[in-house]
Amino acid sequence: MNNKDQEFEALVHAYSADVYRFAYWLCKNASLAEDMTQETFARAWKSIDGLVDDRAAKAWLITILRREIARHFGRKRVDTVPIQETNIERLGNSPGLNAAEQLELHDAIFKLDNKYREPLLLQVLGGYSSQEIGTILDLPPSVVLTRVHRARQKLRKALSPETEISNVVRL
Numbered sequence: 539m540n541n542k543d544q545e546f547e548a549l550v551h552a553y554s555a556d557v558y559r560f561a562y563w564l565c566k567n568a569s570l571a572e573d574m575t576q577e578t579f580a581r582a583w584k585s586i587d588g589l590v591d592d593r594a595a596k597a598w599l600i601t602i603l604r605r606e607i608a609r610h611f612g613r614k615r616v617d618t619v620p621i622q623e624t625n626i627e628r629l630g631n632s633p634g635l636n637a638a639e640q641l642e643l644h645d646a647i648f649k650l651d652n653k654y655r656e657p658l659l660l661q662v663l664g665g666y667s668s669q670e671i672g673t674i675l676d677l678p679p680s681v682v683l684t685r686v687h688r689a690r691q692k693l694r695k696a697l698s699p700e701t702e703i704s705n706v707v708r709l
Contacts, residue, residue: 565607604656658685
């Protein structure tokens, strides 16, 4: 196994779960998320020599993923599964929430406009800073902070009083 193979295998091992999880949140479809994750790593393989800083690998992969999803949805419209038919366990558990609250939370997140949902998910699921999210989404960090703040405000309004907004941080 040459160095390129080892480097790529390490990338897949380290980031495939994160890339899939983010793809799922964007696509709302497990099968499509798997396809997009696979396509992301196929494109990453082709351009692995362009990755100069290993510390930026996750952001690089997320950027590739976002472009793949945009390409996919630009070509055709796919059927999505209504949130009521989605297996909440596959979306990830939110500690402290019962199943009904998890469903309410995920439904509210899916209803957010993409310009609010993406920065929120990158922050919460990806653990990115506003600077890193700005780089991924090609936005100034101040815009990222504003969008994350507005996403949380919209979720507060959408959720019932029993569902704590603080649980959104743990998705």
